[in-house]
Amino acid sequence: MHDIGVYVPSSTEEPSSTSETSSAQESTTSEEPTTTEDPTSSEEPTTTQPATTTTESTTAEESTTSEEPTTSAQPTTSAEPSTTEAPTTTEESTTSDAPSTTTSETPPCTPGLEWAFYNFEQGTDGTTEPGRIPYHPTERTTTWSEQTFQIGTSLSGQSPGLTGTTTTVGIPVQNQDFTVYGTNTGTDSLYNIVQHIGYFHPNKAGTYTFNLPGDELDDVVYTWFGDSARSGYNNGNAYYIADYYAPTARSFTYEVQNAGDYIPFRLAWVNAQGGGGFGFSVTDPDGNVILSDSTPTTDGQFVNGCADSVDAPPFDF
Numbered sequence: 147m148h149d150i151g152v153y154v155p156s157s158t159e160e161p162s163s164t165s166e167t168s169s170a171q172e173s174t175t176s177e178e179p180t181t182t183e184d185p186t187s188s189e190e191p192t193t194t195q196p197a198t199t200t201t202e203s204t205t206a207e208e209s210t211t212s213e214e215p216t217t218s219a220q221p222t223t224s225a226e227p228s229t230t231e232a233p234t235t236t237e238e239s240t241t242s243d244a245p246s247t248t249t250s251e252t253p254p255c256t257p258g259l260e261w262a263f264y265n266f267e268q269g270t271d272g273t274t275e276p277g278r279i280p281y282h283p284t285e286r287t288t289t290w291s292e293q294t295f296q297i298g299t300s301l302s303g304q305s306p307g308l309t310g311t312t313t314t315v316g317i318p319v320q321n322q323d324f325t326v327y328g329t330n331t332g333t334d335s336l337y338n339i340v341q342h343i344g345y346f347h348p349n350k351a352g353t354y355t356f357n358l359p360g361d362e363l364d365d366v367v368y369t370w371f372g373d374s375a376r377s378g379y380n381n382g383n384a385y386y387i388a389d390y391y392a393p394t395a396r397s398f399t400y401e402v403q404n405a406g407d408y409i410p411f412r413l414a415w416v417n418a419q420g421g422g423g424f425g426f427s428v429t430d431p432d433g434n435v436i437l438s439d440s441t442p443t444t445d446g447q448f449v450n451g452c453a454d455s456v457d458a459p460p461f462d463f
Contacts, residue, residue: 255345255347255446255449255450255451255452255455255458256311256449256450256451256452257313257442257443257444257445257446257448257449258311258312258313258314258344258442258443258448258449258450259311259312259315259342259343259344259411259413259448259450260309260310260311260342260343260344260450260451260463261309261310261311261312261326261327261340261341261342262306262308262309262340262341262343262463263306263307263308263309263326263329263331263338263339263340264301264304264306264307264338264339264340264341265307265331265333265337265338266278266279266300266304266337266338266339267279267337268280268281268336268337268418268419269300272294273294274294274295274296274299274300275299275300276299276300276301276302276303276304277300277303277304278300278337279295279300279337279339279416279417279418280294280295280418281418281419282295282365282366282391282418282419283391284391285391286391286392286393287391287392287393288387288389288392288394290366290389290391291365291366291381291387291389291391291392292381292387292389293381295366295381295416295418296380296381297339297368297379297380297381297414297416298379298380298381300339300416301339301341301463306341306463307331308326308329308331309463310326310327310329311450311451312327312342313442313443313444314327314437314438314439314440314441314442314443315342315413315426315437315438315439315448316362316423316424316425316426316427316438316439316440317340317415317422317423317424317439318362318423318439319362319364319421319422319423320335320421320422320423321334321335321336321420321421322334322335324338326340335417335420335421335422335423336417336418336419336420336422337417337418337419338416338417338422339414339415339416339417340414340415341412341413341414341463342411342412342413342414343375343410343411343412343450343461343462343463344411344448344449344450345408345409345410345411345448345449345450345452345458346371346400346408346409346410346411346447346448347406347407347408347409347446347447347448347449347458348402348405348406348407348409348430348447349405349406349445349446349447350402350405350430350431350432351402351403351404351405351431352401352402352430352431353399353400353401353402353431354399354400354401354402354428354429354430354431355397355398355399355428355429356369356386356397356398356399356400356426356427356428357396357397357425357426357427357428357429358388358396358397358424358425358426359396359425360390360396361425362423362424362425363388363389363390363396363424363425364390364417364420364421364422364423364424365389365390365391365416365417365418365422366387366388366389366390366415366416366417367387367388367413367414367415367416367424367426368381368384368386368387368412368413368414368416369384369385369386369387369398369411369412369413369414370383370384370385370410370411370412370413371385371400371409371410371411372409372410373410375409375410375411375412376410376412376461377461377462379412385398385400386398408449408452408455408457408458410461411448413426425438425439426438426439427439427441428448430447436448
């Protein structure tokens with residue numbers, strides 16, 4: 147800008163130069179906002195040529211000023227909206243495919259059931275105390291399994307000696323060196339309890355048959371479904387009690403209303419004096435065995451360990 151004032155006296159056509167310089171100054175002042183085009187001021191040494199050429203240069207500058215709209219390609223800078231592919235930031239919403247992680251609300255469960263082993267002592271005949279099991283008379287009645295022995299009382303305040311998981315349910319009749327699902331208990335089978343807990347998750351509605359073969363049952367099996375399986379279980383709210391000595395059936399049925407429900411399930415085997423064990427099987431409405439002492443469950447119809455699941459929250463022994 148200061149160099150232009152030096153070259154003005156060299157022009158002979160004062161009228162044109164004054165007007166043109168003023169226009170040039172106006173154009174250059176219009177270019178001041180676009181200070182980035184100071185290189186055009188470096189072209190002003192071309193004003194050393196005759197004023198006529200300077201008029202062309204000024205017209206060129208006017209054309210350059212007319213190209214200010216190209217500088218107003220600041221709209222192209224307004225292609226910052228294209229940089230505001232904040233829509234790409236809206237791909238954070240695609241990253242909020244964390245909803246797909248909402249599968250964590252119903253995470254996959256572990257096939258099979260949890261089990262817990264309790265080694266108790268013989269209690270006083272005719273009564274039940276915590277941590278004890280009374281002698282089981284051999285009379286063919288249901289008195290002992292339904293009245294004398296109270297499983298809720300026997301397990302009250304007790305912690306298991308061993309725990310684990312199993313995909314089969316059933317314990318072969320044993321006496322010495324008692325083993326539970328491949329784990330040696332370090333004791334015999336006298337006055338013991340083995341609990342099983344988890345969820346019955348049937349894949350179809352209809353009637354399911356639970357079978358406890360009489361020649362393998364020694365002494366008693368208690369079963370619960372629903373809320374009573376989860377907590378507060380006792381003799382009175384047991385769904386079924388199968389007793390080796392009692393003249394009752396060794397099987398029962400359970401009616402499933404809705405396929406896919408998670409139904410809390412608990413099974414407790416109790417042995418008093420002598421060797422003991424039990425056989426077990428579950429048959430679906432089509433007659434297929436879905437779980438037994440020799441048929442492992444692998445299709446998710448008996449499960450456990452559904453951590454953080456709304457439908458199948460874990461529960462304790």
